[in-house]
Amino acid sequence: MTGPGLTDAGSWAGQPVIAGAGLAGLATALLMDRPCVVLSPAPLATDAASALAQGGIAAAIGPDDTPALHARDTLEAGVGLCDPVVVDAITRAGPGAIAALRDLGVAFDTGPDGRLDLHLEAAHSRPRIAHAHGDGTGAEIMRALVARTRATPRITVLDGAALRRVIVRDGRVAGVRIARAGQELILPTSACVIATGGVGALFPTTTSPPGGLGSGLACAARAGAVLRDLEFVQFHPTALAVGSDAAPRVLISEAVRGAGAILVDESGARFTDELAPRDIVARAIQAHLSAGHRVLLDARAATQGHFARHFPAIARACVQHGIDPDRQPIPVRPAVHYHMGGIETDLRGRSTVPGLWACGEAASTGLHGANRLASNSLLEAFVCGGFVARDLDATSLPVPDGLPDDTPVPGGGADDLADIRACIGRAAGILRDADGLTRAIRALAPHVMDDDHALVGALLCVSALGRRESRGGHYRSDYPDTAPQAVHTRLTMRQGLAALASLAPAAASLSDNGILVP
Incomplete structure (x- = not known):
């Protein structure tokens, strides 16, 4: 389904805008009751990491398994940074998520007895990975959800539309600026859901699709949202x-x-x-x-x-x-595979900016901590998409007034993307140290105001420099030990710019700037 032309945008005024059409974005749209607009930068399912997922979706549905065991494995993998309340809620929702996906038309593989065929993956104590077509789970899930989305009239999908900016007025979301077919348009809305995926395409070697450039994180940062644990990148x-x-x-x-x-x-x-x-x-x-x-x-x-x-x-x-x-x-x-960090959210998917939600890989929900347990990502995307959908249905969403907005929108820096990738890859790869991270920050800092790729890369490196320990997906060769206390990295755009300024003349202690907090 493709929505009407840009000139007809008034018909969508006030509807929630979901940026991203992977599993998290489509789950949010399908599981809510109200009309909504989905921004899909590429044709549905063609540039979504969800469609590439091979292993499957984790859920405690085996006869010898329980959500409590699933939660325990998740907490152990997360090395102290998972939120136990969030882990409990999402793992308890796992069996229901599998049932809901089957109701939506997903054909999971079954054994001769008709029961779901469950696989074992690393760091799981039980076989609990439901899969489809062997290693085609993500593609099958997206096939079913795309078909259901196209058959749902209340969902408007704008193919070829990308989020460029979240507009904030009086401290809350009042609209979004999007780009489509060479035009730009402002949609008035008091609810934006960022489900744009991860940052893998900012690295030179990755399994992520080309669109995984952290665009949603950049929009959230420029809107004033708190980003959490950006340094935790999982290398498959x-x-x-x-x-x-x-x-x-x-x-x-x-x-x-x-x-x-x-x-x-x-x-x-x-x-x-x-x-x-x-x-x-x-x-x-x-x-x-x-x-x-x-x-x-x-x-x-x-x-x-x-x-x-x-x-x-x-x-x-x-x-x-x-x-x-x-x-x-x-x-x-x-190769870079998944980003555990992202936009900080609560269990409803709400960010620190009123009217801004996030789910999927773009969000930092508290499920993954410092190291994602295998096959928990599809579970999180679907379950948290449902959490966001229910919260949106229960929230009054006034239609904002007209929004003239001529603030310059940062570009993507496509011409310089190869250089940015090389810079981030050298500094924030599997092995990191202060010298490499500082060099990368100094190289990226002059470009952060007008280049979203440079902004996300710089903030990731700032967070990695501030974490003077090794934990989960973050390994510092100059700080190889894990600190006794597990703390989160929380960073706003304002704090990030202050840290970048402090590093221009010489390296500074970022923990003294209030970036690392319990």
Whole structure:
């Protein structure tokens, strides 16, 4: 469904605007009762990380499983920074989420007995990963939700429309500025939901789609919202180590290791625990690569000549690169995969700016902490989309007055994106230190006011510099130990600019600027 032309925007005045059309955005639209507008920068499901998800969706639905066990595994993976209340709420909602997705038309894989076929993934104590078409879970979920969205008249989808700015008047959201078909338009609304995904495309090696540039985080920051834990970036241990970094890396799902595949080097020797948390496995692989070894994922014994039956999409990708997983190990390397940080929200999805909600990878809900447990992201996107939908239905949304707005809108800096990626990749990769982060901040700082990519990268590096410890997805080679107290990084645009200014002449202690707080 594509909405009417920009000249007909008055018909949408006052409706909630959902920026992003991945799982979180479509779940929000489908699970609310009121009319809404969905901004989809690309045709539905074509540039959404949700559609690329292979492993599946975690939920405690097995006979020997409980939401309490799922919560325990999530808390352990998060290394002290998960919010136990949020973890409890989302894991308890897991079984209902699977049922709701099935009602929406998602065809999960089942066993001979008709029950859902559940997989085991790293750091889960029970098989609890529901999947579809083997390794095509995200694509199947998005297929079903896109079909239901197109069949729902109260949802207006604007294909090719991107959020450019959240307009704040008198301390609350009063509208959004969007770009579509070379035009810009202001939509009056008192409710904006940011579901724009993560920041993976700001890094040179990633499994994320090209649109994952942190645009929603930049809009939220410029609107005055608090961003939390930006430094926590998850590197997936096993991306296909062939092809060009110009395109997203093919992900070799966690489920392949869960099925028994092992990590070996060129001599065939194992060197790490394949089912350890992702940050540990990623660092072990990176260290082995840095020592001059090759790293390969050997699934031959695990799948016994039937790799394509279990993982058809991965098998097709391997064959395209001349690799037969039934006959040879798969070369792998780490790649940026998920951003645990984002716009700070409460359990209803509300940010610190009245009228601004967030869900999905763009949000920092408190579920993932310092290290996301495998396959919790699809669960969070759907469940928290529902939380946002119910909150919007229960909230009175006045229609703002006319909004003339001629404030310059920051550009994307597309011409300089390759340089920004290289800068962020060097400084905020798997191994970080103060010197590298400071150099990156100084390089990015002059561009933050007019370039959203530079802004998000600089704020991420500021947060990483302020966290003088190693925890979960954040590893400082100059501070390798984990601090006794787990604290969050909270950062506003104002604080970020102050930190950038302090670093211009020389490095400063960011913790003294009030950025790190319990």
